[in-house]
Amino acid sequence: MPFGYFDEAGRCVANFSAFTIPLMINGRVVKAAGYQSGAVRPEFRGAGLYRDLMRRAFDWAAESGHEIGILLTDKPPLYEPYGFQSVPQHRFSGPMPETAFGRRAARPLDINNGKDIALLSKLLDNRQPVSQQFAPARQKEMFLLNCHFDAGIRLTLIEELDCVAAWKVADDGALQLLDLVCQNIPPVERIVGALNPDATRLEVFFPIDRLDWDGVAVPHKGYCDLMISGLPAATLPEFFMLSPLAEF
Numbered sequence: 001m002p003f004g005y006f007d008e009a010g011r012c013v014a015n016f017s018a019f020t021i022p023l024m025i026n027g028r029v030v031k032a033a034g035y036q037s038g039a040v041r042p043e044f045r046g047a048g049l050y051r052d053l054m055r056r057a058f059d060w061a062a063e064s065g066h067e068i069g070i071l072l073t074d075k076p077p078l079y080e081p082y083g084f085q086s087v088p089q090h091r092f093s094g095p096m097p098e099t100a101f102g103r104r105a106a107r108p109l110d111i112n113n114g115k116d117i118a119l120l121s122k123l124l125d126n127r128q129p130v131s132q133q134f135a136p137a138r139q140k141e142m143f144l145l146n147c148h149f150d151a152g153i154r155l156t157l158i159e160e161l162d163c164v165a166a167w168k169v170a171d172d173g174a175l176q177l178l179d180l181v182c183q184n185i186p187p188v189e190r191i192v193g194a195l196n197p198d199a200t201r202l203e204v205f206f207p208i209d210r211l212d213w214d215g216v217a218v219p220h221k222g223y224c225d226l227m228i229s230g231l232p233a234a235t236l237p238e239f240f241m242l243s244p245l246a247e248f
């Protein structure tokens with residue numbers, strides 16, 4: 001749902017967009033409104049256009065039954081007057097699990113290949129949230145778009161588990177697990193062997209409650225703050241982060 005202003009020539013001079021994102025938070029799917037694409041052309045700034053668009057978007061979200069708001073920003077003070085609070089994010093770090101299951105049949109998926117996109121889309125349509133604690137219940141478009149934008153993201157299909165893992169290798173060689181797309185999340189030891197069994201350390205970029213693996217929570221500071229409105233902080237899990245594949 002875009003909110004915008006246009007000049008006489010029909011040029012968009014200010015925009016703020018809202019969208020619905022169902023979020024699994026502590027075992028319950030919450031209807032959240034996500035906000036993105038907020039900007040005003042330089043020559044129109046300082047005149048209250050953005051304030052007006054924010055108010056319209058927040059009113060729309062409340063009237064259409066959204067329980068909470070969520071956004072990512074490098075300017076948190078802009079949204080604090082509207083009840084948004086920055087929430088700390090944590091990734092999880094620990095030793096690689098024993099991969100007793102050995103190497104599994106796996107193949108890389110190519111985000112530029114139509115057949116691979118169709119396969120991935122189908123899995124994204126039927127996926128289980130990657131965490132019960134904090135994860136989008138559905139976010140197909142952003143997953144695909146983030147893969148498209150970041151060529152460093154590797155996608156591996158583990159056929160026998162019907163699962164796609166999104167991952168990277170850190171500079172120090174650690175395996176960074178960014179997201180899992182499947183109907184039944186398998187224990188992580190069944191996945192990592194198919195990705196990079198030689199890594200000495202595993203980092204997971206989403207809550208690990210479904211992985212059957214222990215990692216230590218490490219503060220994760222990205223370029224933007226994650227801000228949430230309408231949710232008492234106590235209802236959030238102690239340690240969590242939004243998967244990079246769900247960023248918007």
Ligand SMILES: CC(C)(COP(=O)(O)OP(=O)(O)OC[C@H]1O[C@@H](n2cnc3c(N)ncnc32)[C@H](O)[C@@H]1OP(=O)(O)O)[C@@H](O)C(=O)NCCC(=O)NCCS
Binds near residue numbers: 073
């Ligand atoms: C940030 C931006 C959207 C503000 O647009 P604007 O039309 O100048 O904003 P408004 O005149 O409507 O001001 C709205 C409020 O935001 C405040 N504000 C403006 N820029 C701000 C900033 N960089 N940081 C914090 N608050 C800011 C204003 O003081 C005003 O507060 P008030 O309602 O208490 O008076 C604009 O500067 C922009 O497009 N910047 C580049 C893109 C960007 O950063 N977008 C936001 C991404 S999350």
